[in-house]
Amino acid sequence: MTAPLALRRALFLSLIALLIVPQLPAHAQADLDCGVVDRFDYPIDGISLVHDDFGLFRADFNGYHSGIDLAFEREGEPVRAAARGRVTFSDPEGWDTEKGVVIIEHTMPDRSVVFSLYGHMESREPYIFPRVGQCVLRGDIIGVIGEPRNSAPHLHYEIRRMRASTGGPGYWNTDPLEGGWLHPIEFTEQWRLRLQPAFRAIVTATSLPAAPPLWLSDGNAVYATRFQLEARPPATNSFAPFMPSWTLRVEGLSGIAPLPDGRIFGATANGQVFIVGNGRFVGAWRADRVLRTPPLRVGEAIIFLDSENRAVSYDVDGRVRWQSEALGRRVERYAVSGDLLAAAVENDGNYELLVLNSEGRLLYAARAPSPIAPIAVQGGGFLIAVGSQVSLLSPDAVLTPLLDTGIALGRAAQVAADSLGNLYVYPGYGSEVYAYAAGGGLRWTIRLPSLPTQPPLLAVGDGCLLYVLTADGALLAYRATDGALRGIASLYAGGRQHRPEARLLNVLPNELVQFSAGYLSTALIDGLQLAEMGECSLPLSPVLSPQSRERETGNAP
Missing domain, CATH: 2.70.70.10 (Glucose Permease (Domain IIA))
Structure with a gap:
């Protein structure tokens, strides 16, 4: 009787198991x-x-x-x-x-x-x-x-x-x-970008950044957010660093700048200044005045503009190295290029451009009847837009006129130049971007998809493509020869509740494009792959095609 009883018990348990499985779909399918x-x-x-x-x-x-x-x-x-x-x-x-x-x-x-x-x-x-x-x-x-x-x-x-x-x-x-x-929108737009073939890497802050990230030699990107410094390694589609490399709690951050020795110089809105090395505070002091800009790395120096519009440089111990006279009643725009700081100022309806070096010496000063827009040039110097003209101010403060556009250029103008000397100009208003030949003359015009709420950022790399970053986070890649739209990538810019303060557009070697819409993420993509171009072969001279004078962005090739 023992064997049949054991068999009946086994059959009974098997039947019970079969009966209860359909009642537990969550557990049955959980894996x-x-x-x-x-x-x-x-x-x-x-x-x-x-x-x-x-x-x-x-x-x-x-x-x-x-x-x-x-x-x-x-x-x-x-x-x-x-x-x-x-x-x-x-x-x-x-x-x-x-x-x-x-x-x-x-x-x-x-x-x-x-x-x-x-x-x-x-x-x-x-x-x-x-x-x-x-x-x-x-x-x-x-x-x-x-x-x-x-x-x-x-x-x-x-x-x-x-x-x-x-x-x-x-x-x-x-x-x-x-x-x-x-x-949800930032996440969706980020992954739409990450699943494009041109995607290479991305870094995302925990909360809203006050400025674009600072890249360290160890590969980490350091964000200054509203309440902390955080260092994050870039993520790829095969590597997802969930936790930051390090964080430091700092309330009210206004910005950070790299020191020559690799440490980080930071400041808060209430004048607290600090030094960070290897993810730890190694120095702190309080500024002797109200500082109205984030710290600016100019050559080997750290410079601020203060509440009286003076440029002031501090050493790492908080001592004032030098300070300038008041630059003007109102500083409308400033830019840093290498060892130079350019400030466009306004004084009772008169406009002036002042350029200082890292030691506080005034290298260049010029007045103009209309607002001035200095734009930093990779490798040193500035493109200067004023009136209808674009000029180049070299690192040794020599001004060379480049182009008269024939249109008014405002204080929000953006200009980029390629290796052939072609110029790309957004006048500071409207939705048009203009391409000019090195020797003068309009080559083509593009119309952006919508009227910008902020000026678009412009950049060129090896010269085959013009990149335009719009206020809503769209990165548009145009073929430089004729203005044809070749590719689009995008990141979320923050919507109506947020004015982007950390926008970024850089073209690195090998046509790698680094961009941020100014919200949480900064991405690295392959510009040539975005534009579906195998290589960048520049013509010996600018291409002037009468058939490509104007092209709208509505249709990609």
Whole structure:
């Protein structure tokens, strides 16, 4: 009897196991490999990238919004999975009277894991919520926009690194970026860039930076954010550094600058100055005056402009090395190039350009009847835009006229020059960028996709491409010979709530382009690959094509 009893017991246990498996789909499928994300989209069509309520404080909820609200008054519209992944939470009553929630886990190409949350949804035929543990693909419909009791119909959308199986809270007691949430638009635009063939690397700050990152010799990028210094190694699509290399708590940072010995010189808005070496404070002192600019590295010196518009240089111990006379009633614009600081000033309707070296000696001064725009030149010197003319001020302070554009150039003008001497000019207003031959004469004109809210940044590399970084974070690559739009990349610029203060556009050797829209991320891409050009072969002389006088950016080749 013992053997048959054992057999019956085994059969009984097997039957019980078969009966309970269908009742546990979450556990049965929890370890399913749903694949690696190959594209990231928005969960609903027709969203506005300038609408941004992420991190916005709302007194009714006594907290900061941890997502973005989309698609108001579009009740019943299908909501789609932003990318492939595995459902970790699915509850039509996840927010009680505020309707249902779905959460999807995504494995990114760098093996990092994030969760997308879709709130205020309803499960309606034929669009039923997916099961927990189920794999979904990008674009799969996972529900519809519901009708919550306490607000108009809309979709609450989050990207976060934690809380895989709980819907709340929708708000956080501090900046959500500090609590593990990611900005949904910034994250989506970043990964759209990262999945382009031209992408090489990216570095992302924890919170809003006050200035572009400072690159150290060890490969780290150092950000000065609102509340800390943080050093981060760049991320690639095969390497995702989750934690910074080091952080230092500093409130109210205004900027940082590199010292010649590799240390970091920093300052705060209230005049606290400090030195950092190897991720530690090694010196600190308080400025003897109000400083109105971040620290500027000019040659071997650190220089500020103070509240009386004097240039002042400090040594690392806080002693004043030198200070200038007041440069003018108002400093409208300044630029640093090598060992020189150029300041464009205004005095009761009169305009002047002053150029000082790192020892405080005035090397150049000139007056003009209209605003002056100095633009630093890689390798030393400045391009000077004033009136309708563009000139080159050499490192030894010799001014050479280059071009009369025939159009008025404002104080916000931007100018770039290539190795052939061709000039590219944004006059400081409007949406046109002009290309001029080295010997004069208009070659072509492009019209930017929209009227800029801030002047675009211009840069050239080996001379085959002109790069234009717009105020909304779009990097446009134009063929230098005829103005044809060859490629587009973009990063999020922060929306209506944010004025970008950390925009950056540099072209490095081998046509590697470093750019930031001024929000959280700075990216490195291959410019030639972005433009789908195998190499850069410059003509022996500028190409003047009457057929390419004007070209709009609406159509890529």
